[in-house]
Amino acid sequence: MAAAGAAFGSNTYRNGAHRSSVKADGKSLAANQSFKSSSSASSSSASSSFKSRSLQFRKSSPAALGGANGAAKDGGGVPGRVRVAVRLRPRNAEELAADADFADCVELQPELKRLKLRKNNWDTDTYAFDEVFTEFASQKRVYEVVAKPVVESVLEGYNGTVMAYGQTGTGKTYTLGKLGEEDTAARGIMVRAMEDILGDISLEADSVSVSYLQLYMETIQDLLNPSNDNISIVEDPKTGDVSLPGATLVEVRDQQNFLELLRLGEAHRFAANTKLNTESSRSHAILMVNVKRYVKEKDPVLPMENGSNSHSAKTFKAPIIRKGKLVVVDLAGSERIDKSGSEGHTLEEAKSINLSLSALGKCINALAENSAHVPVRDSKLTRLLRDSFGGTARTSLVITIGPSPRHRGETMSTIMFGQRAMKVENMLKLKEEFDYKSLSRRLELQLDKLIAEHERQQKAFDDEIERIHAESEMQIAETDRKYADALEKERIKYQKEYMESIKKIEEQLVGDQQKHDNDSATVSHNDYYSNGEVSSISALDEVADLKKLLEKETILKKAAEEELTNHKRQLYQSKLMEASATSEILKLRKLLEDESRQKQKLEGEIAILQSQLLQLSFDADERRRQLDRTGSGNDSNDLDCLTAQVKNPQLSDSENGEKASVAKLFEQVGLHKILSLLEADDADVRIHAVKVVANLAAEEANQQKIVEAGGLMSLLNLLRSSDDETIHRVAAGAIANLAMNETNQELIMAQGGIRLLSTTAANAGDPQTLRMVAGAIANLCGNDKLQTMLRSEGGIKALLGMVRCGHPDVLAQVARGIANFAKCESRASAQGAKTGRSLLIEDSALPWIVQNANNEASAIRRHIELALCHLAQHEVNAKDMISGGALWELVRISRDCSREDIRTLARRSLSSSSTFKAELRRLRMDY
């Protein structure tokens, strides 16, 4: 049998460890391999919600896919972790009858891909999956989301695995192996996968062959040839490939042919009867589908023998075989041995199933945690799945669960298995505690952003400063230049004017001189007086001219001075601008300094937080070490550790989860020690102890031990003696958990529990305390034997008294109590054990019931609707119900209730009561 890839056995291919993209034919595989969410819920696009798009990956050689080593050399395997979907089975008839009054243990939020698991009456845990299928999900959608992407990758030459895991009777075989002969819509994954495979391949060239096996009590049998009942697993030591050479391999030609093989296999499949499911499959069924395809791809151009060049060369298309293997595994039921009621041989079976499933769980843990050793050899199942799970195989896991609160333990462990398969670090259990690590990470991120922002700002400031500087220098230089130009111009002008005036004066002097000389030659000595007169006139003219010149010079000088003043002003303004730019720069520098200071402060804070974180880790280690040194020493500290450990079981033991942690707690400290602390003097210690006991009491497996060790008495005593409301709240919560068991209910009643709970309720102010008390009384209300006593001790009145707080969670518990009580009464009436009117009516509960019958909170409404239906079963209540307005509500329920079982019950109640019928006739009403 062909096998490809490495997984469980290979360190190279841890599941999801390879996130790097694989290049093939130049295309990145990473995008193709990631399974992205799609917002569309339509079935045509359903497959895209588990994967993004089909693989477009082409490998040039199948050998490269064939083994871990080959693929590793390629530089990576196929990334993508195990995809996990959860599917809820619809209620079966038995559950409809038995659990009608109890809330389902799970609530699905398919739109958020989340599942809420009810921990107890008041608490839920939330888990995220890759897909969440409600009880209404069609087989088609389940196939398209879970298996189709795997089938597509098998057709591309990969290994692919689809597995179903879950408690017996939760629908694994329905999901995977349903043939759907009468109703094609019911066809399961195996049938639909083969339809897709046959539709995609070419029957002439390609081939599909199947083996169908079962693994039962560590023996592999051939379901297609039952005499072949000890098939051995062969592992290729080099590649890690797994093959089963002894298994029958049948070639499939058409769908009919395949259905016959499945039918044959089913006929041979071993099915042992267990108490839980008469059709329960006690073996693991494994269908292996080998797909061999021929892919034509171009070989390199081959030169002709004579070495001629490409235009004379011939191009060959060589066939390439691509082999993919699809493994569909219908695992045996995962229920706990003690619950299945198995005995003798069946017990051995259950143990062997548990062994192989727990080996599978360990391998998944190891893969998820990337641990160096994957214990693949621990069971045949894990050896067989070695090359099919993780690594180069694309794997989808469907975990199937039932709705019944009675199987909460199994449902929880199935969910945890699914969560681990999604990888431990992907476990999305919501917690509401302070996470210093993430705070520190957030601060670091913020700091990084701030630093980047500062750097950006600083660069902008520097650039701005440089710009202003350059601008001012340019302005100064420009002003200097202008000033020098103006000065030069003035100087030249003055010089020119001066030279001109000198020239003029000289010319005038020369003219005067000549005139004078001429006159001297012609004028006689007698003219002395008259000549003297002319000469003095000409001197006066000269002085006048010179004066004018001087005035002109003065004006020019003034103008030049003004010009100078102007330039000086301009220079001054430039200096002012420079000063303002400098002050701007200073301001920016200051800003920068402030930012740096802020940054330093933040860094300081981070350092403090980191040191706090270190301190916390140190404290946690210290406490763990203290706990490891057994329960001796200081009580309060030990209890802190215990409380933390009980509250966070997966922290302390990721492998086996909560149960292991609680078991460890018992082992290490001892229940008696914990219980003794309920009476400790120190109030803190007492509170811690009650919390620890309450957490322990939430685990069904611990409840009997707690009661046997006197824990119930101690808790009741605390209600009696303590004034502390925290203690009341937690103790009442623990009592409510213990009150889920019939024997404990009687013990609680015998110890005056109802009176204590009633008093606690009367004194409580906190709605959470009331919720716990109401939860405890509601559980007691479901016990047929305790009805009269519960009422006479004031249980009903106490319940009704608590509605005063109006908190919807409290009202829901009250409504549940009333529904439980009414159901027990209607059972007693049917058996003739009760004749009078309902004690609920006697205690005036009817008005509240009618008032809340259509409460908008579904948790309240559903219980009240059931209570009304139960009350209506007993004819003696009919008159009160009519006068109290309950008939209208019953009619409404029979028409509008969203739950069919409740609608039917209401209709039956109406039609079986002559009083109701008469009243309806009188009112001319139909129902």
Ligand SMILES: Nc1ncnc2c1ncn2[C@@H]1O[C@H](COP(=O)(O)OP(=O)(O)OP(=O)(O)O)[C@@H](O)[C@H]1O
């Ligand atoms: N989604 C569903 N819708 C309707 N019926 C279902 C669904 N799932 C399961 N059932 C019914 O519940 C019953 C138990 O289912 P199934 O046999 O598939 O459980 P199982 O998990 O395979 O049990 P086992 O582990 O014992 O093999 C069957 O009658 C099946 O038809």
